[in-house]
Amino acid sequence: MSALFPLVVEAAKTTRRGKVLAGPVDLRFEAEGTTVVIGPNGAGKTSLLRMLHGTARLSGGRISWACGTEEARHHQAFVFQRPIMLRRSVEENLIYPLRIRGIDRAEAREKAHQWAQRVGLAGMMDRAAPSLSGGEQQKLALARALITDPKVVFLDEPCASLDGRAMREIEEVLMTARTGGTRLIMSTHDMGQARRLADDVIFLLHGKVHECADAANFFLTPRTQQGRAFLRGDIVE
Numbered sequence: 001m002s003a004l005f006p007l008v009v010e011a012a013k014t015t016r017r018g019k020v021l022a023g024p025v026d027l028r029f030e031a032e033g034t035t036v037v038i039g040p041n042g043a044g045k046t047s048l049l050r051m052l053h054g055t056a057r058l059s060g061g062r063i064s065w066a067c068g069t070e071e072a073r074h075h076q077a078f079v080f081q082r083p084i085m086l087r088r089s090v091e092e093n094l095i096y097p098l099r100i101r102g103i104d105r106a107e108a109r110e111k112a113h114q115w116a117q118r119v120g121l122a123g124m125m126d127r128a129a130p131s132l133s134g135g136e137q138q139k140l141a142l143a144r145a146l147i148t149d150p151k152v153v154f155l156d157e158p159c160a161s162l163d164g165r166a167m168r169e170i171e172e173v174l175m176t177a178r179t180g181g182t183r184l185i186m187s188t189h190d191m192g193q194a195r196r197l198a199d200d201v202i203f204l205l206h207g208k209v210h211e212c213a214d215a216a217n218f219f220l221t222p223r224t225q226q227g228r229a230f231l232r233g234d235i236v237e
């Protein structure tokens with residue numbers, strides 16, 4: 001397969017009924033690491049992730065993967081803030097993305113069991129996915145995203161409204177995926193999580209990239225007054 005990265009974003013923007021949801025933004029993503037997108041409510045974090053993933057239509061600019069867009073799409077996954085479960089068992093939820101990629105049922109089941117084990121859902125394979133708790137559903141959504149071995153995973157607030165334990169378990173899965181070479185691009189409201197996971201940070205304000213920096217630099221010495229205020233927990237508008 002060809003390389004997906006660098007992912008180059010040039011003056012890309014997405015609008016809805018004349019309102020700019022995100023952009024124009026210029027960004028460049030290399031193949032490794034975790035990028036964390038932060039910013040106040042409504043800053044455009046979800047819209048940026050959807051634009052990069054290709055599910056929000058561009059109304060200007062360009063997003064170019066090193067390979068073709070179709071090939072890149074095949075190697076991506078997206079994890080939503082509120083997991084969307086198939087109304088089937090945990091096992092069927094895990095098997096589904098493999099089956100639609102043509103993997104035979106026996107192999108898909110084996111992989112499903114390995115992934116259930118990894119995210120702590122091994123004892124729940126026969127449970128109906130919608131009956132799982134919020135944390136369990138999010139772990140299932142994560143396993144279902146990673147089971148196809150994607151090159152890049154977008155995650156929109158993957159731990160919103162989860163307790164500390166579920167968050168830690170999810171972060172462990174994410175760190176393992178990152179170490180294994182999966183490129184992660186995620187949003188979070190939780191600055192503790194951003195500090196734990198980020199290799200680099202995009203600080204969005206009013207749909208635009210206000211700061212984009214190496215995580216250590218951003219957290220230690222944010223360049224802008226709004227960046228400093230945001231990290232202090234002040235209201236930034």
Ligand SMILES: Nc1ncnc2c1ncn2[C@@H]1O[C@H](COP(=O)(O)OP(=O)(O)OP(=O)(O)O)[C@@H](O)[C@H]1O
Pocket residue numbers: 016019020021022039040041042043044045046047048
């Ligand atoms: N479908 C839509 N139609 C109209 N406006 C929208 C739509 N989706 C998002 N917006 C608006 O676009 C802006 C950016 O929204 P977005 O959800 O991307 O921000 P966010 O940073 O993810 O916010 P939050 O932290 O609250 O999840 C907001 O002002 C939002 O109200």
